[in-house]
Amino acid sequence: MSESFYRENAKKAIADDKLQAAINLIQDRFGTGLLNLWKEKPEMDELRNRVKAAKDKNLKNLDILLAKLADSVEARGGHVFFAETAEEARLYTIELAKRRHVKMVVKGKSMLSAEIKIDQALADAGIEHWETDLGEYLVQLDKDIPSHIIAPAVHMNREHIGDLLAKRIGTPLSYDPPALTLAARKALRRKFLKADMGITGCNIAVAETGQVSLVSNEGNIRMTGTMPPIHVALMGMERVVANMQEHKDMLQLLTLGAAMQKISTYVSFNGGPVAEGCPDGPQEFHLIIIDNGRSKILADETFSEILSCIRCGACLNVCPVYGKIGGHSYNRATYSGPIGAVIEPLFNGINAQADLCKGETLCGACLKVCPVKNNIPRMLLALREKLAYGDEKWDVEQQNPLEELAFRGVGEAMVSPRLWHTGEKVVRSIMKKKPHQNDMVTAMSGPGRAWTDDRDLPPIAEKSFARLWKEKLQNRPLPAEKKEDNSGKDEGEEK
Amino acid sequence: MSAGSSGTFNNSFLFNPMAKRKVSLFIQCLVDSMFPHVGEAMVTVFDRLGIPLEYPPGQTCCGQPSFNAGYQKEARKAALHFIELFEDSEDIVCPSGSCVSMVRHDYPELFKDSPKMQERARAVGKRCYEFSEYLVDQLGVSDCGATFRRKVTYHDSCHLYRNLGIDRQPRVLLNNVKELELIEMKDSTQCCGFGGTFSINYPEISTALVDEKIKNILASGADVVCGCDMSCLMNIKGRLSRLGETVEVVHIAEILAGSEK
Numbered sequence: 001m002s003e004s005f006y007r008e009n010a011k012k013a014i015a016d017d018k019l020q021a022a023i024n025l026i027q028d029r030f031g032t033g034l035l036n037l038w039k040e041k042p043e044m045d046e047l048r049n050r051v052k053a054a055k056d057k058n059l060k061n062l063d064i065l066l067a068k069l070a071d072s073v074e075a076r077g078g079h080v081f082f083a084e085t086a087e088e089a090r091l092y093t094i095e096l097a098k099r100r101h102v103k104m105v106v107k108g109k110s111m112l113s114a115e116i117k118i119d120q121a122l123a124d125a126g127i128e129h130w131e132t133d134l135g136e137y138l139v140q141l142d143k144d145i146p147s148h149i150i151a152p153a154v155h156m157n158r159e160h161i162g163d164l165l166a167k168r169i170g171t172p173l174s175y176d177p178p179a180l181t182l183a184a185r186k187a188l189r190r191k192f193l194k195a196d197m198g199i200t201g202c203n204i205a206v207a208e209t210g211q212v213s214l215v216s217n218e219g220n221i222r223m224t225g226t227m228p229p230i231h232v233a234l235m236g237m238e239r240v241v242a243n244m245q246e247h248k249d250m251l252q253l254l255t256l257g258a259a260m261q262k263i264s265t266y267v268s269f270n271g272g273p274v275a276e277g278c279p280d281g282p283q284e285f286h287l288i289i290i291d292n293g294r295s296k297i298l299a300d301e302t303f304s305e306i307l308s309c310i311r312c313g314a315c316l317n318v319c320p321v322y323g324k325i326g327g328h329s330y331n332r333a334t335y336s337g338p339i340g341a342v343i344e345p346l347f348n349g350i351n352a353q354a355d356l357c358k359g360e361t362l363c364g365a366c367l368k369v370c371p372v373k374n375n376i377p378r379m380l381l382a383l384r385e386k387l388a389y390g391d392e393k394w395d396v397e398q399q400n401p402l403e404e405l406a407f408r409g410v411g412e413a414m415v416s417p418r419l420w421h422t423g424e425k426v427v428r429s430i431m432k433k434k435p436h437q438n439d440m441v442t443a444m445s446g447p448g449r450a451w452t453d454d455r456d457l458p459p460i461a462e463k464s465f466a467r468l469w470k471e472k473l474q475n476r477p478l479p480a481e482k483k484e485d486n487s488g489k490d491e492g493e494e495k
Numbered sequence: 496m497s498a499g500s501s502g503t504f505n506n507s508f509l510f511n512p513m514a515k516r517k518v519s520l521f522i523q524c525l526v527d528s529m530f531p532h533v534g535e536a537m538v539t540v541f542d543r544l545g546i547p548l549e550y551p552p553g554q555t556c557c558g559q560p561s562f563n564a565g566y567q568k569e570a571r572k573a574a575l576h577f578i579e580l581f582e583d584s585e586d587i588v589c590p591s592g593s594c595v596s597m598v599r600h601d602y603p604e605l606f607k608d609s610p611k612m613q614e615r616a617r618a619v620g621k622r623c624y625e626f627s628e629y630l631v632d633q634l635g636v637s638d639c640g641a642t643f644r645r646k647v648t649y650h651d652s653c654h655l656y657r658n659l660g661i662d663r664q665p666r667v668l669l670n671n672v673k674e675l676e677l678i679e680m681k682d683s684t685q686c687c688g689f690g691g692t693f694s695i696n697y698p699e700i701s702t703a704l705v706d707e708k709i710k711n712i713l714a715s716g717a718d719v720v721c722g723c724d725m726s727c728l729m730n731i732k733g734r735l736s737r738l739g740e741t742v743e744v745v746h747i748a749e750i751l752a753g754s755e756k
Contacts, residue, residue: 007699014703032682320686324703359697361690361704362563364657384565407561410568415576420555422526440736450695454702458529465522465531469550471542473535479542 006355007328018030018157019326026154031317033260034369051253052372054246055308058238059298065207065240066289072210076272078285085114086292093118093199094125095209096286100230102127102196108214108221109133110201111149111311112234114334115347116292118199130191130200132220134184141168146325147336149313150258155326198224198282200270202235203311204250205287208243211271212287215255215264222268231282233270238298238307250310253371257312293347300393302382306342308372315339315366315376321359330356335351338366338376342383350386350396357383421464428460517547519584521623523594525725526746533590533725536752537626540639543752544630551580559597563691567605574602575612578619586633590748591724592655595625600658603633625655627723627747631664638671639751645743646676647750648717650708650731651684652724665723665747672750680715682707688740689730705734712742719743721750 013019034068036042058065059415068078083089086341097105105127107113122129131140135153137148146152156164162175174177200221203413204213212233214221225231239249255261271278272285297303327336341360357380359445366376387390388407390398397434398404414420434441440456443449451457465470518541521696536562542549551649558573577598589595599620606612647669655661661685669677688694688704708731712720720742722728732744 011699012699014699112681119613157698282663320688320707321700324700324707359700361686361688361693361701363653363686363690365653371714381563381565385567386565388565389538389568403564406567407564407566407569410556411558411561411566411572414555414558414561414569414573417553417555427528438736440553442737447695450698451733453698454737455705455730456736457733460528461531462532465527465534466550466552466554467654468531468535470552473538474550476538476542477550479545 004355006329006331006359009332010325010359013326013329014324016326018160019155020324022154022157023323023326026148026151027317027323030260031314031365031369034257034314035262035318035365037256038369046375047249047253048371051249051310052250053190053247054241054373058241058246059307062237062240062298065242066237068207069205069210069240070287070289072207073272073285073287074210076210076285078210078272078287081286081288082293083288083290086290089116089234089288089290089292090121092286092288094121094127096230096232097122097125097127097197100196100284102230104191104195105129105197105199106132106191106195106218106224106228107136108198108200108224109136109152110199110234111334112201112236112290113199114146116234116290118234130188130195131223132188132191132218133216134181134218134220137184137188138164140161141165145328145332145334148316149311149337149339150316151313155328158189166472169282192227194221195228197230197232198226198228199232199234200224202233202239202287203254204247205240205249206242206244207240209271211269213247213251214268214270215251215258215266216268216493217259217261217265219266222266225268225270226281227282230283230286231270231273232286232288235287237289237291237294254310254312257310257314257369257371297343297346300339303342303346303379305374306339306346306376306379309339309343310372311339312338312371313339314371318365318369319360320363320365321361325359338380339374342376342379345383346394350383350391350394353397354387354399357387417466421466424460424464429456431459457484498544504580517549517585518629519581519587519595519597520548520550521557521581521587521589521723522550523589523591525729526590527554530725530746533748536746537588537590537747539752540641540748544634544636545642546634549584551584553580557594557597559594559601560691562597562601562605563682563693566699570601571605574598574605574616578602578612578615580622581619581674582615583708583742584619584622586629587619588626588629589623590626590746591726592625592652592659592661593622593724593726595628596654596658598623603617603733617720622755625661625723627657627665627668629663630751631667637667640667641751641753642673643719643750643753644674645719646678646717647719647721648678648680648715649683650680650687650712650720650727652727653686655723656684661723667720668747668751669721672753678715678717680711680717680720681709685711687727687730689727691726694730698706701730702734705730709734709738709740713740717742719745719750721745723747 075433081092084198094186138153156176165171166173169187202212203215255264274281319338323336330336330340336465341356362377386396387399413423431441435443442456444452526533558570562570602616603613606616687708688701694701728744
């Protein structure tokens with residue numbers, strides 16, 4: 001197998017000590033923290049199951065809920081647009097911006113905005129746009145992409161940030177986090193005051209009330225949704241809940257999952273444009289409900305579970321592979337980590353994202369930590385199955401026919417003990433000829449080489465257990481048959 | 496029932512009707528071919544406890560490598576072979592958590608389109624146990640009468656810990672080994688990076704993960720690392736050997752079979 005983009009990036013990330021230290025910190029604090037919380041508070045299990053059940057139910061009734069949501073939003077004076085594709089969502093936004101002569105856009109942190117590539121569309125239309133989440137702002141200044149769903153700039157350390165702000169916005173060189181934050185805040189305030197349009201995502205939309213809820217810890221999203229005259233909220237079509245009770249449950253899991261917070265510093269309920277008696281807010285509110293591949297996922301019962309994801313990013317914080325390779329190694333996709341490994345292939349092609357499907361150990365930590373218990377390992381296996389044999393429904397080409405042949409051969413041996421043990425003999429004799437040190441094989445060729453490049457390999461034993469059993473163990477002298485005595489108590493004294 | 500604690504062995508199994516059940520050894524491929532002494536150690540432990548044993552001939556591989564690589568058809572064939580082999584067994588005991596997880600949890604999934612086969616898979620899966628789990632939960636054994644004069648740290652293998660929920664059982668057994676000092680390492684439940692074909696397809700990531708594991712093993716100060724899964728242990732052993740580290744790697748059965756004085 002030639003070195004893929006994924007592996008090349010992974011190697012670089014592994015060699016980057018600063019990145020390793022930064023990810024370690026976030027994983028130790030949030031990942032281990034959340035796992036411990038679930039363990040220490042088993043009563044949380046009920047909440048998790050309740051949210052998952054609500055998600056399940058809502059996904060099954062999505063058409064009805066979305067229609068209700070649209071009605072509720074419109075009743076409050078908002079506009080609703082259903083975008084089937086990313087392109088439709090971009091076009092709607094850009095046309096609206098042009099119509100209203102928008103010159104500058106501020107953005108609240110939104111993964112979906114990255115998914116539909118709105119930034120490029122804004123730039124192409126000559127519209128200035130600024131991220132207002134501190135991490136996203138830094139990433140934008142660095143002309144990079146986020147490397148974590150919740151902590152987009154986790155890959156930057158304070159030295160990097162100090163140099164970046166000095167170079168890009170001319171702040172006095174400093175590596176002091178409060179000073180740097182203040183400098184960014186000052187710069188961002190000016191953008192808020194000037195902006196003609198605010199674009200945010202949508203954490204939860206409530207069908208009953210027609211409100212869009214957004215969580216943040218910096219207050220930037222609230223300003224994005226209220227200060228500019230136009231607020232455009234981008235919403236993945238699966239973000240809808242039926243009522244405020246479901247909203248409350250989901251919000252709790254979201255802030256716990258994202259940052260171990262009982263509640264985030266800000267929770268903004270965006271209920272549409274200003275109205276009589278409600279003087280605060282934008283003049284116009286637009287909700288763009290985006291499909292962009294979600295219907296296809298919803299229609300496949302193997303993968304529909306992934307639409308229950310609340311985008312908290314907890315799976316990134318426990319994944320050992322993410323912990324080593326960081327968010328940028330996932331082919332620089334929008335979503336990284338375990339969640340990215342499932343949805344990116346589904347969104348952007350299973351063949352193109354094969355490394356994301358196969359590049360995990362299936363350790364199961366993501367399943368344990370996921371607030372809604374999404375079975376990511378199961379879905380990774382299903383994706384691998386499509387790569388193994390090819391799949392029409394998802395338009396997957398068989399990835400490696402030779403590999404299938406090999407597995408078929410080994411598969412034959414698995415049902416034929418004689419063939420199996422012959423294979424064992426062959427491998428034993430091959431390995432015997434390879435260099436050894438301290439009873440370990442140090443250099444294999446063929447596929448085994450990938451192992452012995454970094455590790456030694458124990459040899460195949462002279463006699464397998466099956467043979468040992470046949471030759472000596474089955475006729476071994478048994479210890480005196482004292483335990484046949486059923487009377488009990490004395491037996492504890494036996495030695 | 497507390498009478499068991501008066502004896503040398505702090506066990507309740509002697510009064511447990513389960514003790515009369517016959518154990519069928521499920522020796523996974525890796526132990527069969529590379530680490531047969533682990534199977535022998537299991538036999539020693541069961542003999543000492545007076546548990547009748549059998550070894551159904553014709554065992555190969557449970558199909559997990561195929562399953563994890565996406566080759567479900569091949570995995571299904573291997574599963575059928577296994578089910579036919581062990582269908583008449585009473586209790587099936589294996590020195591590997593991931594193989595037991597495969598049989599218990601994944602076999603029924605593999606046959607979800609065939610209710611009859613799924614039922615057969617479930618029936619076998621229910622009787623299939625990991626070694627330490629069987630000793631502690633089924634037989635009520637906590638002390639195997641072993642002595643091991645070393646400092647030992649324990650690695651929680653992923654499927655053993657997360658899919659089977661086994662973490663207490665091996666520790667109970669190790670804590671009752673005479674003269675053994677159990678030292679917990681940092682992040683004992685973190686994956687060692689093996690992951691089957693993952694270790695071959697993504698060796699650089701796999702190595703980075705096993706290096707993290709080894710860092711924690713060395714920092715614990717233990718001179719032996721033990722676990723319940725030879726695949727993870729082979730990965731750790733292979734890397735320790737390459738690094739020239741002297742920490743020894745053993746399966747828990749080897750410790751429990753030991754009687755060094």
